[in-house]
Amino acid sequence: MSSHTLPAPGDTHGHDDHGHHDPNLQHHFVEMAQQFDTAKLGMWLFLATEILMFGGLFVGFGLQQAKFPEAFKAAHHHLDRTMGALNTVVLLISSFTMVLAVWAAQTGRRKVLITNLALTLVCAGTFLVVKYFEYSHKIHDGLLPGKFFHYAQGQPNEYIFFSFYFMMTGLHGSHVILGMGAITWLLIRAIKGDFGPGYYTPVDLVGLFWHLVDLIWIYLFPLLYLIG
Amino acid sequence: MSHHAPSTTSGGHAAGHHDHSNDWKLYLGILLALLVLTVVTVAAASFDFGSANVIIAVLIATCKATLVALFFMHLRHDSPVNAIIFLSSLLFLSFLLILCIIDIGSRIEPKPANWKGPSPGLISPADLDKPVVPAGTAPAAGAAPAAAPAPKH
Amino acid sequence: MATTSTPVTHHGGHHAAHASFLEDPQHRGLMSWLTTVDHKRIGLMYLWSVLTAFLLGGLFALALRLELLTPKEDFMTAETYNKVFTLHGAVMVFLFIIPAIPAALGNFVLPLMLGAKDVAFPRLNLASYYVYMTGAIMALTAILTGGIDTGWTFYTPYSTTTGGAVTLMTFSVFVLGFSSIFTGINFVATVHKLRAPGMGWFDLPLFVWGTYATAIIQVLATPVLAITLLLLAFERMFQIGIFDAKLGGDPVLFQHFFWFYSHPAVYIMILPGMAIISEIIPTFSKKHIFGYRAIAFSSVAIALISFIVWGHHMFTSGQSQLAAVIFSFLTFLVAIPSGIKVFNWVATMYRGSIALDTPMLYAISFLLLFTIGGLTGIFLGALSVDIHLHDTYFIVAHFHYVMMGGTVIAFLAGVHYWWPKMFGRMYNETWARIGCILVFFGFNITFLNQFAMGAKGMPRRYYSYLDQFQGNHIGSTVGSWVLALGLFIAAGVLLASLRKKYDAPDNPWGSKTMEWETQSPPITHNFPNNPVMQHGPYDYNAPSVRREA
Numbered sequence: 038m039s040s041h042t043l044p045a046p047g048d049t050h051g052h053d054d055h056g057h058h059d060p061n062l063q064h065h066f067v068e069m070a071q072q073f074d075t076a077k078l079g080m081w082l083f084l085a086t087e088i089l090m091f092g093g094l095f096v097g098f099g100l101q102q103a104k105f106p107e108a109f110k111a112a113h114h115h116l117d118r119t120m121g122a123l124n125t126v127v128l129l130i131s132s133f134t135m136v137l138a139v140w141a142a143q144t145g146r147r148k149v150l151i152t153n154l155a156l157t158l159v160c161a162g163t164f165l166v167v168k169y170f171e172y173s174h175k176i177h178d179g180l181l182p183g184k185f186f187h188y189a190q191g192q193p194n195e196y197i198f199f200s201f202y203f204m205m206t207g208l209h210g211s212h213v214i215l216g217m218g219a220i221t222w223l224l225i226r227a228i229k230g231d232f233g234p235g236y237y238t239p240v241d242l243v244g245l246f247w248h249l250v251d252l253i254w255i256y257l258f259p260l261l262y263l264i265g
Numbered sequence: 266m267s268h269h270a271p272s273t274t275s276g277g278h279a280a281g282h283h284d285h286s287n288d289w290k291l292y293l294g295i296l297l298a299l300l301v302l303t304v305v306t307v308a309a310a311s312f313d314f315g316s317a318n319v320i321i322a323v324l325i326a327t328c329k330a331t332l333v334a335l336f337f338m339h340l341r342h343d344s345p346v347n348a349i350i351f352l353s354s355l356l357f358l359s360f361l362l363i364l365c366i367i368d369i370g371s372r373i374e375p376k377p378a379n380w381k382g383p384s385p386g387l388i389s390p391a392d393l394d395k396p397v398v399p400a401g402t403a404p405a406a407g408a409a410p411a412a413a414p415a416p417k418h
Numbered sequence: 419m420a421t422t423s424t425p426v427t428h429h430g431g432h433h434a435a436h437a438s439f440l441e442d443p444q445h446r447g448l449m450s451w452l453t454t455v456d457h458k459r460i461g462l463m464y465l466w467s468v469l470t471a472f473l474l475g476g477l478f479a480l481a482l483r484l485e486l487l488t489p490k491e492d493f494m495t496a497e498t499y500n501k502v503f504t505l506h507g508a509v510m511v512f513l514f515i516i517p518a519i520p521a522a523l524g525n526f527v528l529p530l531m532l533g534a535k536d537v538a539f540p541r542l543n544l545a546s547y548y549v550y551m552t553g554a555i556m557a558l559t560a561i562l563t564g565g566i567d568t569g570w571t572f573y574t575p576y577s578t579t580t581g582g583a584v585t586l587m588t589f590s591v592f593v594l595g596f597s598s599i600f601t602g603i604n605f606v607a608t609v610h611k612l613r614a615p616g617m618g619w620f621d622l623p624l625f626v627w628g629t630y631a632t633a634i635i636q637v638l639a640t641p642v643l644a645i646t647l648l649l650l651a652f653e654r655m656f657q658i659g660i661f662d663a664k665l666g667g668d669p670v671l672f673q674h675f676f677w678f679y680s681h682p683a684v685y686i687m688i689l690p691g692m693a694i695i696s697e698i699i700p701t702f703s704k705k706h707i708f709g710y711r712a713i714a715f716s717s718v719a720i721a722l723i724s725f726i727v728w729g730h731h732m733f734t735s736g737q738s739q740l741a742a743v744i745f746s747f748l749t750f751l752v753a754i755p756s757g758i759k760v761f762n763w764v765a766t767m768y769r770g771s772i773a774l775d776t777p778m779l780y781a782i783s784f785l786l787l788f789t790i791g792g793l794t795g796i797f798l799g800a801l802s803v804d805i806h807l808h809d810t811y812f813i814v815a816h817f818h819y820v821m822m823g824g825t826v827i828a829f830l831a832g833v834h835y836w837w838p839k840m841f842g843r844m845y846n847e848t849w850a851r852i853g854c855i856l857v858f859f860g861f862n863i864t865f866l867n868q869f870a871m872g873a874k875g876m877p878r879r880y881y882s883y884l885d886q887f888q889g890n891h892i893g894s895t896v897g898s899w900v901l902a903l904g905l906f907i908a909a910g911v912l913l914a915s916l917r918k919k920y921d922a923p924d925n926p927w928g929s930k931t932m933e934w935e936t937q938s939p940p941i942t943h944n945f946p947n948n949p950v951m952q953h954g955p956y957d958y959n960a961p962s963v964r965r966e967a
Binding site: 063065074075076082086094104185194196 | 535536607642644645649653656657658660666
Binding site for chain 2: 126258
């Protein structure tokens with residue numbers, strides 16, 4: 038029987054001999070480009086799951102909004118458009134600094150990388166601070182989800198809007214926090230000098246995640262704050 | 266990595282073949298475009314286009330999302346597989362949305378012929394802890410069950 | 419490389435230099451297993467875990483059948499019965515059948531079939547296992563601290579109002595979903611990026627195509643289940659007003675969301691089963707698979723169609739007539755790719771030199787049982803017929819024919835097929851065949867009776883029933899004992915083989931796919947050298963073919 042197990046072209050060594058490779062190359066990949074593309078593909082698959090998970094919420098929101106248009110319209114006036122718009126701008130800028138960070142890693146600009154990762158963190162922190170003020174205002178007024186809703190002049194079914202408001206922004210906010218954790222980790226590694234043109238996979242992947250967080254907010258902002 | 270064996274893969278490092286040093290200008294342009302679109306969407310919301318409000322908002326958001334995906338997320342130069350994954354997630358989401366709309370939009374809500382109360386399903390927060398009142402007996406309370414009968418078990 | 423016409427023992431012959439992954443001297447002891455990133459070890463850990471879940475779910479099933487022996491209450495109250503059938507369903511679906519083939523067998527075999535050293539993301543693979551175990555422990559806690567009586571479908575509004583541990587169980591399923599997503603992401607990336615040099619998409623073994631299609635569903639459908647269960651848990655805890663009609667929600671919307679995942683999930687269960695059959699039939703017919711591309715594309719077609727047919731679970735639930743008609747029409751589409759597969763398998767066997775080893779016996783059982791399950795599915799997809807048969811034992815019998823007669827039988831076929839590769843031992847062929855035959859007849863006795871009484875109107879999910887159904891119920895219960903006996907014999911035969919020394923040759927069945935090219939059991943890095951595609955996965959027409967062992 039002819040055998041499958043001939044040496045591959047370009048791979049003349051055995052399985053346990055990877056000494057001369059890039060230390061970032063895992064044993065089951067042949068070359069860095071393959072590893073990078075695989076990681077990126079995996080990240081995109083993960084992003085697809087995120088889109089479908091948030092998507093379920095969007096579909097539920099849309100259907101309930103169509104069912105109770107007056108209640109949703111009344112409820113969305115309680116949201117602060119200025120704060121929402123401010124957060125939109127903050128997140129867009131953070132996306133920009135993140136893509137600059139990826140670019141800096143790719144082109145070997147270490148200081149630019151560190152600066153932009155730090156700026157992204159600052160933006161993310163700003164977003165959360167603004168969100169905190171919004172939330173505390175809503176909590177104070179009793180504009181809360183479900184059975185906790187106790188706003189004095191509440192309209193019928195307004196609580197459904199706030200159920201969605203808190204679930205959607207809450208789930209989004211938890212992604213912001215996760216992203217901040219990942220960016221902090223990148224920052225530490227960047228300061229240690231781990232990234233350069235030859236290896237910047239983590240920066241690229243976290244960047245993709247961060248842009249998705251931005252992308253979701255791009256839809257959340259008009260649907261919740263502007264249209265209701 | 267300069268010593269690539271011939272690889273069937275694309276994107277990523279393969280994109281390193283073109284010069285990146287001026288990419289930041291492009292990114293800055295995209296950011297400005299995104300900010301302008303944000304202003305547009307806020308401005309558009311101050312007019313009432315009726316039922317087109319949602320469509321306009323979603324269209325502008327989709328323009329912004331497209332810019333983010335193509336440029337910030339590098340889909341423009343990336344392997345097409347990644348774009349296919351991204352688009353298929355939206356496609357399958359649209360299946361969920363469209364088929365749900367077909368169902369909910371074409372339901373016939375059974376109402377008594379002499380029904381004068383609020384549309385079924387409207388509930389005030391104050392009613393939340395009260396027992397459900399059957400439809401038609403107390404329309405003022407508004408605690409009519411929604412159109413759909415409960416599923417069987 | 420020498421062909422292995424004589425059995426290769428662990429201590430002799432060509433492979434003496436390489437210890438198998440089971441006893442790699444560099445990876446010894448319990449900790450080396452618990453922290454392993456080797457896809458083969460993770461696959462085996464999954465295998466033992468899902469088999470435990472199968473045993474648990476099976477014991478619940480036996481208890482249910484025993485209660486149903488007589489029309490009156492015997493040893494379970496109505497409430498206990500509700501809890502036990504919920505647990506049977508939830509454990510079998512979420513803990514056993516969804517991870518069984520992809521996560522246990524797929525994990526072991528898929529990289530070997532591609533000539534890869536591991537899956538694309540080995541650490542994510544290990545994480546998937548621990549996420550699964552976390553979900554399993556949560557489910558077990560939910561069972562022990564109050565149980566769940568909603569059925570595995572958690573339909574609202576009952577699930578938002580009943581007592582018990584529903585919230586914990588939904589979180590458990592939420593967590594289990596992530597384990598499934600991780601496996602799916604891993605497999606898609608592995609198939610795309612880690613194929614051996616020279617292996618194109620149409621050189622892939624059909625098992626890989628099937629698992630790939632499954633992984634697509636896992637990635638695209640499971641997140642919707644996650645958000646649905648989160649919404650359900652919040653509806654229970656905070657009354658957020660989405661699924662409960664009393665709060666302004668729409669209970670049918672829950673069913674839409676739930677089945678948007680759970681119908682594709684049915685194909686997460688059956689597609690890998692079909693994939694195993696596509697390997698076994700050409701191997702034991704010694705013929706090139708008939709209609710390779712048709713089978714490959716039909717897997718993907720099933721995966722895609724599975725997303726737009728979910729409403730056929732809701733024909734009597736209050737969805738609109740228009741939606742019901744659309745879903746009924748779309749449902750018939752599934753029959754096309756499924757039929758293509760069955761025809762191609764039969765055509766592969768036609769004039770083949772068929773060897774009735776245990777895996778092939780299971781595969782033939784699969785053909786018979788899956789065809790019955792599939793055809794009754796067409797009855798149920800027809801709107802008017804379904805109104806009569808909905809929520810009767812006809813449904814129960816239908817999905818057991820597909821899920822158990824299909825997936826579980828295929829799983830058993832796969833376990834018997836790859837057992838020599840996984841553990842390096844041959845099992846007792848005679849007793850394994852006896853087990854298989856008992857499973858086949860026990861299964862049919864159990865569930866043919868359920869078709870009959872379902873058509874006569876016996877509703878599902880009742881602990882007591884009218885006297886007129888007792889004949890069928892007795893038959894069904896006796897059948898479940900035969901089935902259980904067959905399964906215990908199969909388990910005993912396989913476990914007994916583990917006490918032997920290594921005696922399995924590299925390629926006991928004379929297969930042509932790549933996993934049989936390495937030693938049994940494989941070394942830690944799978945292949946001594948990076949393998950290259952030399953011939954197709956079903957090239958049985960090549961002159962060098964001969965039956966080994």
